[in-house]
Amino acid sequence: MRLLGLVVLVGLSSLAHGERLRIVSDDWAPYLYQENAQPKGIDYEVTNEVFKRLGVQVQWEFMPWRRCLAMVEQGLADGVMDIFQVDSRQDYLIYPDEPMSQVEFVLYQARSRPHPIERLEDLAGLTIGTSPGYTYDGAFAESPLFRREPAPSHEANFGKLALGRIDLVVTDRRVGRYVSRRLGLEQTVEALPLVVSRRPQYLGLARKPGREQLAQAFSEELRRFKQEPAYAAISARYLGNQDFPFAVEQQERGTR
The missing domain is CATH 3.40.190.10 (Periplasmic binding protein-like II)
Known part of the structure; x- marks a missing residue:
């Protein structure tokens, strides 16, 4: 070798x-x-x-x-x-x-507007902020139960979440932690336990x-x-x- x-x-x-x-x-x-x-x-x-x-x-x-x-x-x-x-x-x-x-995709929510999400079916009727320029395959991309709304940046996604313009954001756990800290939203948003993918x-x-x-x-x-x-x-x-x-x-x- x-x-x-x-x-x-x-x-x-x-x-x-x-x-x-x-x-x-x-x-x-x-x-x-x-x-x-x-x-x-x-x-x-x-x-x-x-x-x-x-x-x-x-x-x-x-x-x-x-x-x-x-x-x-x-x-x-x-x-x-x-x-x-x-x-x-x-x-x-x-x-x-x-x-x-390794990345771990999770959903972030506003602490003031919690959602009891345990599976993808629980996203019915919600609007999920997606990352700019990314695609999602499988049931997450194809499900008609919820709406996927892209944003021009990760910061824009979390800003919309804090303002109540979307219900959740899907992103890597570490990316979400970094962005929320940089925006001063650590006490405003939190990651849900459901892991969408690793x-x-x-x-x-x-x-x-x-x-x-x-x-x-x-x-x-x-x-x-x-x-x-x-x-x-x-x-x-x-x-x-x-x-x-x-x-x-x-x-x-x-x-x-």
Whole structure:
């Protein structure tokens, strides 16, 4: 295995020499986001460190999610960060085996307007704020029982929730916690125990010559880095030491 890893890295070095990858994403804090025009986040720092070890330079660009997907599909970007594996993307994306992180989609409600939600059927008659540019498959996307209303940003979704313009917001638990803190809504909104989905998110690389090799090398180095204290320090800086409880789960999938 060590010999195989050496062969991969030697081959990668010739491909990556002088290469600068253009990676796109939307604001997806605390995983990846901009603050004062500077990129930050757990997966941003981890990805930079892994590529640094591989000798690959990275150029980061932030844009709406639909545009991110269009850019990488058209070959105008080399990769997209924190994306789910979806069959329809296999033609233009290559994924490392090792995921960047795990997400847990939940519903947020206003504390002043609680909803007793235990299953998707309990959403009947409600309006759910969805994330900008994302799609949702399974029963969540297809159910006629409730209305899905997109917003231009995560902040807009939570603002509408606080003002009573929508009933609930669906988003990743950590993203919801970050946004509500930034908006000063920690005491105003809360996550419900129902888990809509859990799934890993990845770095997606555009299908180009040599990218399978790069994906393999990235995966191996990422796996090694996750065992180091430096990785734990990055996570602690953004998340602290809190673990999120796992609750009732429905087999539906939100898609980035």
